[in-house]
Amino acid sequence: MGSDESLPTLTNRSDMPSVRRLTDSQFQGLANVPPAIEWFANIDNHHTRRAYEIDVEDFSAFVGIQRPEEFRAVTRSHVIAWRKTLEERKLSASTIRRKLSALSSLFEYLCESNSVPHNPVDGVKRPSEGANEGKTPAIGDGQARALLDAPDADSLKGKRDRAILAVFLYHGLRCEELSGLKVTDLQDRRGVRHILVHGKGDKIRFVPVCVVALERIAIYLEASGHSDQPNAPLFLAVKKPHSTSGEPLTGSGIYSCVVKKYAAIAGVDTVGFCVHSLRATAATNALDHEADIAKVQEWLGHASISTTRLYDKRQSRPEDSPTFKVSY
DSSP states (O other): OGGGSSSSSSSOOTOSSSSSOHHHHHHHHHOOOHHHHHHHHHHHOOHHHHHHHHHHHHHHHHHTSSSGGGGGGHHHHHHEEEEEEHTTTTHHHHHHHHHHHHHHHHHHHHHHHTSSSSSSTOOOOOOOOOOSOSSSSSOOHHHHHHHTSOOOSSHHHHHHHHHHHHHHHOOOHHHHHTOOBBBEEEEEEEEEEEEEEGGGGGEEEEEEOOHHHHHHHHHHHHHOOOOOOOTTTEEEEEEETTTTEEEEEEEEHHHIIIIIHHHHTTTTOOOOOOHHHHHHHHHHHHHTTTTTTHHHHHHEEEESSHHHHHTTTGGGGGGGGGOOOOOO
């Protein structure tokens, strides 16, 4: 056995603080944080966190939970009874599935922290997803071309919007991903221009830029004059017809000032058409043209390939229907 001098110590580390930064009350307070609160804090995406918070509050109100330790008493019967009330409220199958997923995620975390003995959501039947396709409508190729050409090619706003629509329709970005792009996110990789996309869960992916979109982005940046500002938003809000405000274009601005506006001009009147429809259109078009579905999954930033399959409509294309094979 060696002497105590051979054992590593924390007090001799020069890179460790000599005085504890937390007070006794702060330290004890953090030690007493309920695991349920830790679970919420670990959800990075604020939209997901808010949705899950609402879902857990919904369940807690139903069963009457008022203190964190009461989660230990929850059984599968409680969850099944909650699911029944959700169905009676006429909530959609996808909403009920999300609520059950949120509750299951919470109990999974509580199990890992030894706060509850088991996950009561396990084994609870969830509503069927229905048809194996997404609910967000995609548009046809002709409609996509009309949409791409709808903005004015001469004004600053028109140049910007032509670039935005091209980035959406040729790359399948989410609205938040596009609005968060900066000039520096246009990068060369192995001699090919790419977009550095900051996706869900702080995941990043590199998407090669289509030539059409690259040309439109270049035209827009030349007109806006901020191509030499790497940390500036790629797409800026237009304050006046020929000048930008220097502020990034928001998600609501993209919907109202770009997508909705030009859909009306292009005559796109598809029911349920929204910003996400452009992502659905890009994915559907890529799959229709025989893109590998695993590559499309990576391209879209999907965590599961089952999500990507919702965009695969190759088995239900109207032109392949037997309807058009009948001949009398």
